[in-house]
Amino acid sequence: MTATTPPVSSLEEIETPPQTAAVGLSDRLDVLDRLVALGEGRVDKPLMDDAAALLARAGERLRLSGEHTVVALAGGTGSGKSSLFNAVCGLELSPTGLRRPMTSSAHSCVWGLGGAGPLMDWLDIDPRHRYARASALDGDGQVGSLQGLVLLDLPDHDSIRAAHLAEVDKYVSVADLIIWVLDPQKYADFAVHRRYFEQLSGHTGVTLIVLNQVDRLEPEEVTECVKDLHRLLEAEGMGGPTILTTSAKTGAGIEGFREILADTVAARQARLERLVADIDRLVRRFEGQYAEAEPPTTVDDRRAAALVEALTEAAGVPAVAESMESAYSLRAMDYIGWPLGRLTARLHADPLRRMRLGELRQELRAAFTTPVNAQQAHVDNALQEVTEGVTADLPPSWQRSVREAGRSQAEELPEALGDSLREVVPAFNQVPAWWWILRAWQYLLVTASALGLLWLGAILAYGGLDLGRAPFGILGDPSLSPYVGLLVLCTLGLGAFTTAAARNVIALSSVRHSERLEEQMRQGIGTSARTLVIEPVERELEVYKSFRKEASTAIRSLMP
Ligand SMILES: Nc1nc2c(ncn2[C@@H]2O[C@H](COP(=O)(O)OP(=O)(O)OP(=O)(O)O)[C@@H](O)[C@H]2O)c(=O)[nH]1
Numbered sequence: 410m411t412a413t414t415p416p417v418s419s420l421e422e423i424e425t426p427p428q429t430a431a432v433g434l435s436d437r438l439d440v441l442d443r444l445v446a447l448g449e450g451r452v453d454k455p456l457m458d459d460a461a462a463l464l465a466r467a468g469e470r471l472r473l474s475g476e477h478t479v480v481a482l483a484g485g486t487g488s489g490k491s492s493l494f495n496a497v498c499g500l501e502l503s504p505t506g507l508r509r510p511m512t513s514s515a516h517s518c519v520w521g522l523g524g525a526g527p528l529m530d531w532l533d534i535d536p537r538h539r540y541a542r543a544s545a546l547d548g549d550g551q552v553g554s555l556q557g558l559v560l561l562d563l564p565d566h567d568s569i570r571a572a573h574l575a576e577v578d579k580y581v582s583v584a585d586l587i588i589w590v591l592d593p594q595k596y597a598d599f600a601v602h603r604r605y606f607e608q609l610s611g612h613t614g615v616t617l618i619v620l621n622q623v624d625r626l627e628p629e630e631v632t633e634c635v636k637d638l639h640r641l642l643e644a645e646g647m648g649g650p651t652i653l654t655t656s657a658k659t660g661a662g663i664e665g666f667r668e669i670l671a672d673t674v675a676a677r678q679a680r681l682e683r684l685v686a687d688i689d690r691l692v693r694r695f696e697g698q699y700a701e702a703e704p705p706t707t708v709d710d711r712r713a714a715a716l717v718e719a720l721t722e723a724a725g726v727p728a729v730a731e732s733m734e735s736a737y738s739l740r741a742m743d744y745i746g747w748p749l750g751r752l753t754a755r756l757h758a759d760p761l762r763r764m765r766l767g768e769l770r771q772e773l774r775a776a777f778t779t780p781v782n783a784q785q786a787h788v789d790n791a792l793q794e795v796t797e798g799v800t801a802d803l804p805p806s807w808q809r810s811v812r813e814a815g816r817s818q819a820e821e822l823p824e825a826l827g828d829s830l831r832e833v834v835p836a837f838n839q840v841p842a843w844w845w846i847l848r849a850w851q852y853l854l855v856t857a858s859a860l861g862l863l864w865l866g867a868i869l870a871y872g873g874l875d876l877g878r879a880p881f882g883i884l885g886d887p888s889l890s891p892y893v894g895l896l897v898l899c900t901l902g903l904g905a906f907t908t909a910a911a912r913n914v915i916a917l918s919s920v921r922h923s924e925r926l927e928e929q930m931r932q933g934i935g936t937s938a939r940t941l942v943i944e945p946v947e948r949e950l951e952v953y954k955s956f957r958k959e960a961s962t963a964i965r966s967l968m969p
């Protein structure tokens with residue numbers, strides 16, 4: 410074979426601009442794929458179903474490299490696959506020779522269309538065995554264009570079968586045409602191998618038979634051979650197969666071979682153009698699925714705050730805070746009230762006070778331990794308010810999906826609200842340091858009063874009634890009794906004053922304390938509202954935003 414002049418370069422170097430009508434198919438399929446992923450379950454179902462069906466029809470093959478027509482040369486070793494490959498390429502690209510088997514890994518040649526890289530990668534074709542031909546330099550005008558053709562020179566099938574079963578499957582699954590190259594000596598082997606290939610891939614697609622090396626036969630022998638092959642194929646159930654005779658050595662039949670390749674390219678282009686038209690028609694149907702107005706992507710602060718307020722109400726936080734305030738006062742008085750007063754109160758068993766504290770405890774226990782039985786209507790209203798504000802500019806289907814997103818985790822709200830309430834329990838149960846200090850102070854005063862009274866008693870006993878000798882002078886000195894009495898009165902007065910002052914301080918701090926706990930509960934509820942309602946809504950708005958962008962860009966790029 411003599412090499413002709415056209416330049417050859419690696420695939421990466423040739424990136425000719427797209428020239429066919431079907432160009433952009435991969436991009437279109439990607440866009441459609443994204444639209445389906447974003448719109449699934451949200452947008453008009455019949456449209457989504459049609460889009461999914463179209464994507465399935467296009468399949469992985471088109472996604473990899475829709476614009477290319479893949480033709481694979483398969484056959485037994487030495488039949489002349491590489492020689493034919495070189496003859497069509499016009500260059501000695503794939504080594505041929507007497508060594509058997511010769512080709513150990515697939516070679517490829519791409520005609521004039523960039524972007525076959527992913528397909529080559531997927532087929533695992535060694536970059537050193539990838540070639541490209543500029544289509545303009547190709548052919549002599551007598552045959553149609555080979556633009557977009559990917560010709561694969563495969564190793565003989567015994568070799569690929571031995572090496573990688575999966576490889577065969579790959580080649581066959583992407584091939585638009587499989588060419589079986591037979592030689593006059595071994596053409597009968599075809600039946601065995603064909604079944605093997607079909608079994609592997611379930612591929613019953615287009616197959617062309619090439620009987621090569623016909624220069625080795627006399628013309629009558631060629632006719633006889635072709636007849637025989639026809640019979641063989643019919644017996645195999647392949648009615649009316651196309652059989653081409655070639656000689657890679659003399660060039661006989663090569664022109665016809667190229668013509669068939671060009672027809673295959675043209676047929677594929679026509680199929681792709683139909684597919685492109687189908688996709689474009691489908692994309693137009695997305696027009697009604699988004700609104701012109703730029704959508705919001707966040708829930709505004711006012712509405713978010715209103716939701717927290719409504720949930721706070723629904724969880725009964727104000728009532729809980731009120732109970733906490735009362736309980737705080739009662740507990741505080743228990744701690745720092747005048748100890749003697751408490752003692753008498755206990756002796757008299759103030760029933761009202763007892764009942765009140767018991768009730769409060771019960772109320773709070775209920776609030777903290779059971780999930781909040783939030784009023785559903787209240788919550789529903791709040792959720793509706795949140796989504797209403799952001800869906801105004803959305804088409805109905807997306808309004809629905811945003812509303813659903815807002816409610817998607819509503820079931821978890823009561824438990825989450827309950828948790829927010831429970832979180833304040835440790836803070837509620839705390840005893841502030843100043844309670845302890847005042848309590849100690851009160852006991853000190855009581856002790857001082859008691860000692861003063863004992864002292865008075867001793868003065869009366871030893872000094873007044875003269876019951877004996879006092880162990881210390883001061884215990885029997887009646888002249889001290891007014892001072893001691895004054896001391897007792899002072900400590901008692903101080904106790905009463907402390908109690909009165911504490912009452913005021915408690916009144917103030919119980920309000921502050923409950924306000925602080927209420928704020929803490931509110932914050933917890935705020936967090937729940939964000940994670941369970943606002944964030945799902947905002948995520949859905951983001952999905953709509955992406956969908957709108959994809960759909961509007963796709964529609965704008967369509968021809969009018
Ligand atoms: N006479 C004649 N010889 C041919 C023809 N085609 C190929 N040959 C020779 O047959 C031998 C095998 O050709 P290859 O093209 O390497 O065969 P192959 O099918 O690629 O073989 P493997 O790579 O081993 O699978 C070579 O020596 C070629 O020169 C032809 O049409 N006529």
Ligand SMILES: [Mg+2]
Nearest residue numbers: 490491511512
């Ligand atoms: Mg070979």
